[in-house]
Amino acid sequence: RVGELRFTIIGVFKERIATFGQSEIARESVIVPFGLLKSYAGTDSVKVLYAQAATPEAVPSLTKDVEGLLRSRHRTGALYNIQNLTAILDAARNISLAVSAVLLAVGSVTLIISGVGIMNIMLVTVTERTREIGMRKAIGAPNREILYQFLIEALIISSLGATAGIAIALAIPALARPFLPEGVTIPISGLSIVVAFLVSCSTGMIFGYLPASRAAKLQPTEALRYE
Template sequence: MPTTEVQPGPPARSRSRRSFEKTLASAKRTMLLSEIVKLAIDSFKVSKIRFALTALGMVIGSASVILVFTIGSTGKEYVLGLLQKIGTNMVMLEYEGGGAGNINEYRNDYLTLDDERAVDEQVTDVAKSSPMLEMHDRVSFPGGVAKDVLVLGVSPEYRDVRNLIVLTGRFFDGEDETTHTKAAVVTEPFAREMFGSDAAAINQTFQLSGIPFTIVGTFKESVDTFGQSEIADETILIPYSVGRYFTGTDNVKQIFFSIRDPNDVEEASKEIVDVVHARHMPSSVYRTTTLTSLLTTAAKIANGLTVMLVLVSAVTLAVGGVGIMNIMLATVRSRIREIGIRKALGATAREIKLQFLIEAIFISLSGGVVGTLLGLALPVSIRIFTDYSIPISIWAVVIALVTSTAVGIIFGTLPANRAAQMDPVESLKYE
């Protein structure tokens, strides 16, 4: 009885072709990646001391990167913290020049208390403000010594706008301002030189232009500005309403403003100048000063120094990489017969290269992991056992680990290529 042969359809031919491609791929790649990794691990178990000593350079390099990054971030936070204590939301307005009239009858266009009130009403971002009058007087200290002192007439809000710290006593308040009380708040050096200590100066009196003033408190700046602000070592603060009687004018030297949101400082400072310009002559010039640009510059400098220090510490990683390459070259030389046997048994050049490259990456990455843990141990311990909050950046960890892996790849490529290019016949003859 005749039989009919069934021809395989398209699906059967497709399956047959896929099977053939898998067989061909298997012939080209006789070992799985997991097997290559296992061989690399076995080689480390045989020579643990060599492995540990080779990875030591990467441990030191990675720990250095973490610590340098941490030190740089800590320094940056410290500097920015000091600047923020001065007042990142503070705007200082002052008269620069300009006015009207000829040389003999020139009229300056100074700031006034009405300018402060206008800004408070029209600029919604302003939270608090204070005018400032500046005077100088000669005060007699114990021992018959007379010194020139700086006297500033300010409002009670000046304390908050300038972030002043009251050491003893109190700051004069709105009632003192309204009733024109002859109250004074003095700096710490003034109180100590005049009365011996801060506490002893409270409720003591001294004279300014023959008028007795009572010390109600002592103060200092949040950050030592080393004489670069309007406050000197021996400064006396008195209510603005009292100070204007000494000057005999409503003119104001400077006006300080506190902005609600530090992000709005630059925009608010422009609005403040616009409001004041609208109230004065067109030729008059008024300038605002903020700490925003200073903060930005300080942050850039700190970031630049951190990057530079990290790059310097990365040299240690490069030195560790050279050590890895030297050891791997020595390892290839000591395992020439092993390489020949593996090639004779069917191992491809790709597998040989991959094995030695993985060994180099393992050495580098394991050293990077241990170094990263050691580098993190110090800042983490400080955060746990002390009150200091040392910044820990995830980017430092990423940089250390990525760099360690890259070093293993870069410095492990040469030994791996040399092993892969060896002739199996010559390798088997090697003694």
């Protein structure tokens, strides 16, 4: 029911299409026959027409077809304007690439800082456990076992950090959703989560190798004398 008129719904939009603010069609929009609109609104003028191409590649040809149709139906010198989303999409794509590059740079710096932090923690751990390492090597623990032990500890630290970071990243879109415009979402793919986790763990292993190697190369006699 719209005002005093009753309508029968014969279909709904399959999905909302992002138009970067260029379309007035929203969730609450109702599409009615043009003849009914003329009688209901008391005018036969049309201010805006929307056309959707089947594929992005068809946009240029559709734009030319629409332009030809309007030219054939209007007198010479009539004022009308035809716009498509190609320029807007190109600008959005360029902005997306720039933002991705900045985020990649920030992420790389963050990974390096995190890796250095893990390395410092592991170096302190090796120093504090020097006598323990000496005792283990004195009773026959091979260098490889000591190396693997500290690498696993570095892996655990980095995996815990990665898990916490992923949890925060998943929580941000959920918290921001009530404040976003209708139809705007922040997608996070499962692949990006897996890649982020693996990269974080690999960073921990790489930066944890130096402390682990130093622990494995300690001499038992010197380690046992360490105070």
